[in-house]
Amino acid sequence: MRLFLPLTVSLLLAVACNDGSEPVQPPTSKDRARDLIIEAQAVAGTGNTPKAAELLARALEFDPDHVGAWHRLGEMRLLSGLAGVSDALDRAEAMGLDSARFHQTRGEAYEAEERDAAAKAAFLLALEREPLRKEAWFRLAQVERRLGNEFAAEEALAEFERVVGAEKVLLTALQATQAQPGDGMLAAAAAAAHLELGFVEDAQDWVDRAFGLKHDNPEAHMVAGRIARLQGDSDTAVIHFELVTSLAEYDPRPWMERSEMALASGDHNAARNHAHRATVVAPADPRVFLAQARLFIALGELDAALETVELALLRDAERRETVHLRAHVRDLIEQASQATEKDD
Amino acid sequence: MRSACLLLLLGLSWVGCGPGAPKPTLWFEARPVGGGDFQNISGTEQKDYVSDSFGAGVALRDFDGDGNLDLFAVGGGNAAGEARADALFLGDGRGAFRRASADSSLAATPGGRAYGVNACDFDGDGDVDLYITRAGPNRLLLNRGDGTFEDHTEASGLGDEGWSTGAAWLDFNKDGILDLFVVNHIDFDQAAIKERGKSLYLGQHVYYGPTGLPAQMDHLYLGREDGSFELVQPGEELGRDPNYGFGVVVFDEDGDGDLDLYVANDTTPNQLWRNEDGQTLVDQAGRLGCALSMEGGPQAGMGIALGDADGDLQPELFITNFSNDYFTFYRRGKDGFWRDRTTRTRLHAPTWNSLGWACGFADLDSDGDQDLWAFNGHVYPQMDAVPGGPSYAQRAQIFENDGQGHFSEPEEQGGPGFRVPRSGRGGAVGDLDNDGDLDLVMGVLDGAPVVLENLGRGGNSLMVELVGQGGNREAIGAIVEGLLGEQIQKRWVGSQTGFLSSSDNRLHFGLGEAQQLDGLRIVWPDGSRMEVEVLPAGRAYRIDQASGEVQSGAQGQ
Numbered sequence: 001m002r003l004f005l006p007l008t009v010s011l012l013l014a015v016a017c018n019d020g021s022e023p024v025q026p027p028t029s030k031d032r033a034r035d036l037i038i039e040a041q042a043v044a045g046t047g048n049t050p051k052a053a054e055l056l057a058r059a060l061e062f063d064p065d066h067v068g069a070w071h072r073l074g075e076m077r078l079l080s081g082l083a084g085v086s087d088a089l090d091r092a093e094a095m096g097l098d099s100a101r102f103h104q105t106r107g108e109a110y111e112a113e114e115r116d117a118a119a120k121a122a123f124l125l126a127l128e129r130e131p132l133r134k135e136a137w138f139r140l141a142q143v144e145r146r147l148g149n150e151f152a153a154e155e156a157l158a159e160f161e162r163v164v165g166a167e168k169v170l171l172t173a174l175q176a177t178q179a180q181p182g183d184g185m186l187a188a189a190a191a192a193a194h195l196e197l198g199f200v201e202d203a204q205d206w207v208d209r210a211f212g213l214k215h216d217n218p219e220a221h222m223v224a225g226r227i228a229r230l231q232g233d234s235d236t237a238v239i240h241f242e243l244v245t246s247l248a249e250y251d252p253r254p255w256m257e258r259s260e261m262a263l264a265s266g267d268h269n270a271a272r273n274h275a276h277r278a279t280v281v282a283p284a285d286p287r288v289f290l291a292q293a294r295l296f297i298a299l300g301e302l303d304a305a306l307e308t309v310e311l312a313l314l315r316d317a318e319r320r321e322t323v324h325l326r327a328h329v330r331d332l333i334e335q336a337s338q339a340t341e342k343d344d
Numbered sequence: 345m346r347s348a349c350l351l352l353l354l355g356l357s358w359v360g361c362g363p364g365a366p367k368p369t370l371w372f373e374a375r376p377v378g379g380g381d382f383q384n385i386s387g388t389e390q391k392d393y394v395s396d397s398f399g400a401g402v403a404l405r406d407f408d409g410d411g412n413l414d415l416f417a418v419g420g421g422n423a424a425g426e427a428r429a430d431a432l433f434l435g436d437g438r439g440a441f442r443r444a445s446a447d448s449s450l451a452a453t454p455g456g457r458a459y460g461v462n463a464c465d466f467d468g469d470g471d472v473d474l475y476i477t478r479a480g481p482n483r484l485l486l487n488r489g490d491g492t493f494e495d496h497t498e499a500s501g502l503g504d505e506g507w508s509t510g511a512a513w514l515d516f517n518k519d520g521i522l523d524l525f526v527v528n529h530i531d532f533d534q535a536a537i538k539e540r541g542k543s544l545y546l547g548q549h550v551y552y553g554p555t556g557l558p559a560q561m562d563h564l565y566l567g568r569e570d571g572s573f574e575l576v577q578p579g580e581e582l583g584r585d586p587n588y589g590f591g592v593v594v595f596d597e598d599g600d601g602d603l604d605l606y607v608a609n610d611t612t613p614n615q616l617w618r619n620e621d622g623q624t625l626v627d628q629a630g631r632l633g634c635a636l637s638m639e640g641g642p643q644a645g646m647g648i649a650l651g652d653a654d655g656d657l658q659p660e661l662f663i664t665n666f667s668n669d670y671f672t673f674y675r676r677g678k679d680g681f682w683r684d685r686t687t688r689t690r691l692h693a694p695t696w697n698s699l700g701w702a703c704g705f706a707d708l709d710s711d712g713d714q715d716l717w718a719f720n721g722h723v724y725p726q727m728d729a730v731p732g733g734p735s736y737a738q739r740a741q742i743f744e745n746d747g748q749g750h751f752s753e754p755e756e757q758g759g760p761g762f763r764v765p766r767s768g769r770g771g772a773v774g775d776l777d778n779d780g781d782l783d784l785v786m787g788v789l790d791g792a793p794v795v796l797e798n799l800g801r802g803g804n805s806l807m808v809e810l811v812g813q814g815g816n817r818e819a820i821g822a823i824v825e826g827l828l829g830e831q832i833q834k835r836w837v838g839s840q841t842g843f844l845s846s847s848d849n850r851l852h853f854g855l856g857e858a859q860q861l862d863g864l865r866i867v868w869p870d871g872s873r874m875e876v877e878v879l880p881a882g883r884a885y886r887i888d889q890a891s892g893e894v895q896s897g898a899q900g901q
Binding site for chain 1: 631633636638639640668670677679680681687688689690691692695696697750
């Protein structure tokens with residue numbers, strides 16, 4: 001009622017001011033729905049989600065085909081602990097809604113019902129559509145753990161932490177470049193931070209800026225190589241990675257990148273050689289051994305993988321990612337051994 | 345016509361709430377304690393430093409042994425960090441308090457201002473002692489048995505030099521002697537903070553911190569037979585990544601027979617310290633799902649409450665947080681994982697705008713289920729200058745349980761006592777006037793403590809006090825199940841509640857219309873079990889572990 005009073009007043013004013021040349025249109029159902037949805041959005045911003053749900057339900061009486069409102073109604077009901085979450089989300093889905101946020105809501109609704117397997121499927125759908133959706137990685141990690149999938153939980157958590165960390169790095173990089181706009185290394189750091197979050201075009205802009213400020217810039221070449229790799233331009237990628245090596249010979253990252261590229265192209269010897277070079281140029285860095293271990297897993301060389309994980313642990317015994325990779329490799333070895341026993 | 349309707353409505357409203365009319369089930373009226381001669385003070389009015397923004401711990405226990413609840417309140421300190429005197433108010437059993445005669449041990453003590461208090465008979469001699477947490481050496485005050493105290497800090501070794509906030513007694517290593525876990529906050533250096541200047545929040549210049557300041561590690565002290573304590577390092581994890589700690593609760597989280605701890609941390613992940621065989625603490629909060637918000641971010645954990653709202657006998661944790669965030673309700677599943685159940689319990693919306701501190705589970709209307717209460721108040725006085733922003737003083741909140749574990753604020757918001765905005769911080773619960781229902785005391789920042797007297801139309805009830813064996817006389821760690829028809833009400837016995845405060849350690853069981861509790865099942869801290877048969881309503885019971893004796897008296901005796 002409170003909402004319609006201003007509408008009525010507006011209408012009366014409009015009628016009063018009308019000089020007769022333009023006929024005044026009464027508000028349509030869609031207009032009323034839109035006003036209610038806008039009000040619901042404002043109310044939700046104050047934390048009053050039950051009221052927002054009420055307004056959205058009213059809006060949908062005027063415009064039952066508003067797919068976004070059905071989704072939002074599901075969200076508000078979920079946050080408020082109200083019934084009818086699934087009904088609202090089903091309506092949105094039936095109208096074709098397939099966004100990352102929709103699947104996130106669906107996953108959270110399943111979680112609330114303690115349906116973890118269904119929640120996992122929904123979060124994976126959200127991540128297919130938006131791979132950097134950190135909330136989905138976090139919730140997926142929790143669900144995987146409850147389902148008993150420790151390794152998958154750790155992988156999801158690592159991805160969540162990577163995205164959160166990358167956001168912080170990006171913020172810091174942007175602040176730094178604002179303070180020192182003429183610093184090419186800072187511009188390259190901003191490029192790397194953008195790329196880490198998947199903003200490829202922005203990363204390319206920052207790379208260009210970085211080269212403009214300092215041409216022999218290893219970090220800028222590193223980012224340029226990764227962008228080229230993402231775009232499928234292996235030749236350009238290799239050129240940039242070689243330049244990184246010539247400018248910063250103890251940087252293992254170009255070797256790690258080239259190892260992954262070689263693996264993807266089926267050149268296993270090159271993959272091994274590049275991974276080994278990474279361990280030679282940075283023998284104290286646990287990341288190079290972790291990368292090499294992952295390569296061995298991909299090649300099915302599990303004993304070598306386990307030995308390499310142990311080398312990573314020698315360099316950083318606390319690194320959670322490595323601890324969990326060791327557990328994973330041990331599981332794989334155990335599974336392989338059981339499979340062999342069965343065959344025998 | 346509309347005016348007439350309005351008058352009619354107002355008339356009805358008057359009839360409903362007028363003098364002599366039956367009160368709603370949840371109805372509290374407020375009155376300050378101390379007659380104007382005591383106030384907690386915390387730094388400057390404009391809160392120049394993070395150290396000025398909280399404190400005001402209170403303890404509700406019978407300190408002088410006359411059977412009535414008394415009130416201890418920390419005095420805080422001025423802007424220069426100089427301590428103010430703490431105060432003890434003796435209760436008359438009818439809800440009134442008078443300040444105890446001067447006791448030198450409660451006078452202003454140099455070395456730092458007081459923030460919180462844990463009241464517990466830690467030495468098992470039959471009277472309630474005090475552990476006062478401060479920015480500066482903490483203090484251990486031994487009760488002489490009559491509500492006067494002597495300072496035992498130096499002899500005990502418990503003068504933790506950090507900026508301490510929460511503290512919890514527990515028998516960590518199950519040797520029959522209570523140990524102490526002390527939660528610490530920031531490595532506070534006022535000169536260094538001055539150099540940092542101010543932070544900007546909602547367009548206002550506010551104090552700097554805690555983010556960006558070094559955190560202090562929490563400490564575990566093991567009790568020895570001679571009454572002294574030894575600071576120990578229980579494994580490698582405690583202190584490795586210090587957080588800005590506040591509230592702490594102890595309970596046997598994993599059901600393995602020893603006591604674990606849950607610590608609420610400000611702007612950093614909360615911790616669930618699992619006790620591994622009385623020797624090591626391992627933080628499992630991240631793995632088990634009770635460290636972060638539902639989006640994966642750290643919250644501003646302040647106070648903690650432990651209870652069972654839905655009657656499924658699984659523990660639940662309620663944690664107060666910053667405004668524009670929700671107070672978190674975690675429930676432990678039978679699979680051992682904790683789930684954020686804030687939305688399912690309908691607590692997300694009503695807590696979104698509050699900045700909470702003390703909180704607790706309590707059956708405030710004695711209807712047989714656990715309600716929740718929270719005391720609120722913003723940290724920045726500057727918020728009053730923000731149009732449409734959160735207010736500095738905030739009203740306290742009750743969340744009434746519908747019996748199924750869903751909460752809502754009562755229509756009258758809990759009566760006038762709950763409707764007045766204040767700077768609530770500490771808080772304790774107990775039956776001040778011995779009428780069978782639970783009253784509350786709010787520790788007010790820069791103000792006198794406030795009694796919130798329960799005048800609602802509650803159900804029947806009874807109280808149970810456990811007397812444990814040996815040094816753990818308060819039976820910390822005991823689990824009690826009250827049987828009421830098909831229903832089981834579960835209670836965990838601890839030593840600190842909510843935020844930097846201690847409540848009456850007697851357990852309150854609301855019975856609704858029932859005239860009796862059908863039985864009690866007790867698991868004592870040493871794992872031994874005891875069952876007690878029918879307990880009529882309207883009585884207070886004292887159950888002694890050693891003798892197995894159950895004494896009863898009128899409530900308040």
